[in-house]
Amino acid sequence: MATMVDVAKLAGVSTSTVSHVVNGTRHVEEETRQRVLKAIEETSYRQDVLARAMRRSRTDTIGLIVSDAGEPAFAEMVRGVEQTAARHGVTLLLANSAEDPEREARAVRTLLERRVDGLILARAAGSTSEALAALGQQDTPVVLMDRMSDLPFDQAGIENAQPTNDLVQHFASQGHRRLLLVAGDIRVSTLRERLESFGEAATAAGLSSLEQLTITAADPKVIEAEIEAALDRREPPTAVIACGTVLAAIALRTLQRRGLRMPDDIAFATFDGFAYSDLFEPRLTTVRQPAFDVGVTAAELLARRLADKSVEPTTVRLMPTIEYRRSSGESPEPNA
Amino acid sequence: MATMVDVAKLAGVSTSTVSHVVNGTRHVEEETRQRVLKAIEETSYRQDVLARAMRRSRTDTIGLIVSDAGEPAFAEMVRGVEQTAARHGVTLLLANSAEDPEREARAVRTLLERRVDGLILARAAGSTSEALAALGQQDTPVVLMDRMSDLPFDQAGIENAQPTNDLVQHFASQGHRRLLLVAGDIRVSTLRERLESFGEAATAAGLSSLEQLTITAADPKVIEAEIEAALDRREPPTAVIACGTVLAAIALRTLQRRGLRMPDDIAFATFDGFAYSDLFEPRLTTVRQPAFDVGVTAAELLARRLADKSVEPTTVRLMPTIEYRRSSGESPEPNA
DNA sequence: CTGAAAGCGCTTACAG
DNA sequence: CTGAAAGCGCTTACAG
Structure with missing residues (x-):
């Protein structure tokens, strides 16, 4: 050379x-x-970009760590970050934590070692806030994506209260009185927020706490068992909300196994949803987050901080849209 | 610091x-x-790994470019590469070409610039073999993954002839006489191989060439139109084989729109298949490739070449398994 | 408008 | 068993 x-x-x-x-x-x-x-x-x-990077002590590179690159929502966020990084002339180093805090920590270390100028992080469920606080101490800027924290970071995610509220209203207005929320691992901020909003919305809709069933386990086996138990009650729920793709899959499998048909036997809605979801029968009512834009926003927040380290940490929440389909019963909008 | x-x-x-x-x-x-x-x-x-890398002129880093990180099969391959790279103490830089030759070229450039020690590449459909030949000229080792080439590269992929043949046999033995193969963009080596094997297998099974319908368009709209046309024939196919996930989705949408039920109205099988495929009704007969192991193999081939640049280029093909489900009619194995 | 030279943070023959 | 020093390929004040 x-x-x-x-x-x-x-x-x-x-x-x-x-x-x-x-x-x-x-x-x-x-x-x-x-x-x-x-x-x-x-x-x-x-x-030689390495020599240049070393001399300038900046690499024009940012790191992105996601907890599950396979899920459609995360795949979209990655695309948003990629595109924005490219526009800023910055190369993106991608890593996968596979929802494993240890792999996440390893990825963080690797990327910092490789001197990324900044880091975008969609944290693993079990990732501790001590680890996050430590990250905040070092001087490479970090932006949190999708999964938020109370610590003073730049963050890009989605609004959870309103769509949760809308779904509850949607079901309540159809006369459903007993709702089941499959919230999953509530160490994840998005899931925790949906759980909290669910309680508020259901209460506001006049449902007693006995009529608000929630499942907050992290283990798929346990979740499945609890769904079974809920359906075995004398007065089982008539509508189910799954707070994420994996949770939806567990719930749908259970309904399918029991021969429960949507929406007649039981109504159903989910957050995030599936790839090729138009192939599902019936189609699923889905809270669709603007995942691409979440990625773009995260990257822009990082770019801003890279340009000026002193700006105030900012949290941006984008609003999801709800696609009403047949699984949840009659549609409140001409949108089926 | x-x-x-x-x-x-x-x-x-x-x-x-x-x-x-x-x-x-x-x-x-x-x-x-x-x-x-x-x-x-x-x-x-x-x-400081950058300074170290510069001095040693090696980075202990390899690059991986995939054409679609979202598809389940590729996601698995990525995991296989990741794990193997970690075992070899090498960090992995990931990039996405999104099936776009230009983005692929950009990713290659970026990774080579960042002085990866080697590169694993699942090429985009439209990527030219001139570009590939040029890649072979420079001295960073390159391993091809999933999508093969005739050029002398190390390659890890899957066997296509046998599963294609098995599917054709499977349908022929049930009395199907008119088969439709949705092959898609045959610039992709895997798809081209399946197309070729289909012809051989169908002929061997005694089907005339008129009874072997194939679709080799790249554009989804055209594929859809050609499927419609095939179904509109006086003697339409009674069984369909889709050569990949996206192709399967197009085919299934068309069948669904026409109200054709699987397997009674039309039998169906696909390569690769869907995430959460157990939620499909009916379940789909699927050629499942050992994607994780393909990733592992690609990474091992690269590690071997990194250790010794003079070894002969090797092609490894792994054997997929077929999961027979209800969509293709009666099962030849006690396999659900 | 251009050049000489220091220095970024390491590794590695070479010498003892 | 250890150290002095060159050098990897750049960037960037400084000087003219």
């Missing part, structure tokens, strides 16, 4: 000049410039 | 010694070692 020295020699200039031509960092006489460009061509010189 | 010089001063040794303690590259008197370790502790020194 040719280096700057080779180019400089061939063009008969100093490496300073080559550097400035390559980076456009100071004026160079047009004729000289052409000579340098030609020498670059001839030597097929390529800038 | 503390540097090696800080540590060396504090421990009263040279930076050589610090370096050798950190990397375990030569024996250091135990007492000295302890002093260095203590100094590292006290200064909370962390090795």
